[in-house]
Amino acid sequence: MNAPIRPGAGLSLKPDYFQAARDCRAGGLWFEVHPENYMVDGGPRLAWLDAIAERHPLSLHGVAMSLAAPAPPDARHLRRFRKLVERVDPMLVSEHLAWSATGGHYYPDLLPFPRSDEALAVIADNIARVQDSLGRRIAIENPTHYLPVPGHRYTEQAFLAELCERSGCGLLLDINNVFISAHNLCFDAQRYLLDFPLSAVMEIHLAGHSVDAPDQAEDTGETLLIDSHDQPVADPVWELYRAVIERAGPVPTLIERDGNIPSFDVLLAERARAQALLERLESMP
Amino acid sequence: MTALAGFQRDFLRNLYDADGGRAGVRVYRNTLLKACVDALQANFPTVARLVGEPWFRAAALVYARTSPPNDPRLYLYGDGFADFLAGFEPAAGLPYLAGVARLDRGWSEAHVAADRSCLAAALVAEQTPDALAARVLSPHPAARWHWFDDQPVFTLWSANREQRAVPEPLHWRGEGALLTRPGAEVRWQALGVAGVFFLNACAEGLPLAAAAERALKHKPGTDLATLLATLLKAGAFAAEPLPHCH
Incomplete structure (x- = not known):
């Protein structure tokens, strides 16, 4: 055994490269999936996930728990989530600080909310329900912002720290989200990260983004960045990452890629860059 | 609120x-x-x-x-x-587009359906005719079947699904389709009207004799032995312990 045991840099798992992913022996490699895609009764999809989980650490990154909705998580969805956790025994489970369900409908996006006392109480309670049901601590991801929401009583960092305090959850720091939000809402990403509760961070996400093509008829002069996950990680995001891990230490880091997917080798090369940065930290005294 | x-x-x-x-x-x-x-x-x-x-x-x-x-x-x-x-x-x-969408839907359902062994043709062959007539065959969880009146939906769907050219001339008549998952992947084949009604009857829990009657009513002269063999080979039925296996 020459591969390090500790999970280093991971990749999103896509059907496009299941076999290459399963067979890859790169040290510290792990994979992340959206559990919703694997909440199936049977068939080849689940068989592939089992095959990956046999050889690599796996992280379940939920997109649909709708923690910031003023209602408890959907019981059937939570049951399916638990079943999958029991099946693949993931190294990490995470969800988003957002909402996506209400009134019996599911809206496939991560929608914003005012960080109020009410939201804090609701979300802390929802996280606790999920953790109780899954029997494990989960990590909560900071969202991407596209417009200012009125009614915030907390900064995002303070809100996340308070959620950790109340529910015992951990955090998933998405540095690309911070970069995009800083651009879209005009704040300083470096300063934001200085106040981020790094001691609770269980995982880091890196991803690429794109520039919103402004609609000429509606153009309001705003040019937004979009969390499209269809590009390589941008250089300024790498710079922020380097600074974060120097303070936080070697946290498992995912290169997220969901669109415009290149060959597995190309992704592996991008992932090697994060792995090298993490290994350099580990070799330091 | x-x-x-x-x-x-x-x-x-x-x-x-x-x-x-x-x-x-x-x-x-x-x-x-x-x-x-x-x-x-x-x-x-x-x-x-x-x-x-x-x-x-x-x-x-x-x-x-x-x-x-x-x-x-x-x-x-x-x-x-x-x-x-x-x-x-x-x-x-x-007019065939909705039917094509139903077969795409059937494929998706078959793809994610529960894993279950298929009923083996040999096990059925071992049954006496009387025992077989009384037997209820359960469709496999991944089996989906459809009948389309007046439209060659299966021909259109399968050609496009397999990225082939649609055969010419296209005959505008009713067609049926059977989708199964006997191994890891979903498979499909044409299915006559007798087969569709036979499977409907099986899904309702009717014993084989009654399902056969239903098939014959919709398509007199159907060769039932061939139909059953075709369905078994496709993996349309779920394996269950046969009575004599207990």
């Missing part, structure tokens, strides 16, 4: 009941609708191939705006898409 619930309601109204708005609102609206349209395109690839991507995405957007998903498992999204296409005016010249 709490402040948080009120915020959600207003936010959704802004996304669904209005156009335009600030750039940020449009990003949320576009992201949400794009995810729905992407899911429909993934779930109905044969429909998309038949009509072309631009037409498909425009139609899917109309559907997505009025029928948001009701389940986070987006591979299930589009439960009502075939019915929508059947009543979608721009698709009036393509």
Whole structure:
């Protein structure tokens, strides 16, 4: 055994490269999936996930728990989530600080909310329900912002720290989200990260983004960045990452890629860059 | 209503009941609708191939705006898409499109259905005729079958699904289809009207003799032994312990 045991840099798992992913022996490699895609009764999809989980650490990154909705998580969805956790025994489970369900409908996006006392109480309670049901601590991801929401009583960092305090959850720091939000809402990403509760961070996400093509008829002069996950990680995001891990230490880091997917080798090369940065930290005294 | 619930309601109204708005609102609206349209395109690839991507995405957007998903498992999204296409005016010249969508849906359901061994032909062959007549055969969890009156839906669907040219001349007559998952992957084949009614009867829990009667009623002169052999070979039935195995 020459591969390090500790999970280093991971990749999103896509059907496009299941076999290459399963067979890859790169040290510290792990994979992340959206559990919703694997909440199936049977068939080849689940068989592939089992095959990956046999050889690599796996992280379940939920997109649909709708923690910031003023209602408890959907019981059937939570049951399916638990079943999958029991099946693949993931190294990490995470969800988003957002909402996506209400009134019996599911809206496939991560929608914003005012960080109020009410939201804090609701979300802390929802996280606790999920953790109780899954029997494990989960990590909560900071969202991407596209417009200012009125009614915030907390900064995002303070809100996340308070959620950790109340529910015992951990955090998933998405540095690309911070970069995009800083651009879209005009704040300083470096300063934001200085106040981020790094001691609770269980995982880091890196991803690429794109520039919103402004609609000429509606153009309001705003040019937004979009969390499209269809590009390589941008250089300024790498710079922020380097600074974060120097303070936080070697946290498992995912290169997220969901669109415009290149060959597995190309992704592996991008992932090697994060792995090298993490290994350099580990070799330091 | 709490402040948080009120915020959600207003936010959704802004996304669904209005156009335009600030750039940020449009990003949320576009992201949400794009995810729905992407899911429909993934779930109905044969429909998309038949009509072309631009037409498909425009139609899917109309559907997505009025029928948001009701389940986070987006591979299930589009439960009502075939019915929508059947009543979608721009698709009036393509009367087979709804049927093609039903077979795409059947493929998706077969793909994610529970794992179960298929009933082996040899086990059935060992039965005495009387025992066989009284036996109830359960369709395999992954088996899906459809009959389409007057339209060559299976020919159109299978040719496009396999990325082949549609055979010419195309015969405008009723066709049936059977989708199964005997191994890791979903497979399909044409199925006559007798087979479709036979499987319907099996799914209702009728014993084999009654299912055979049903098949003969719809297609007199059906060779039942050949039909049963075909269905067994395709993996249409789930394995169960036979009575004499107890």
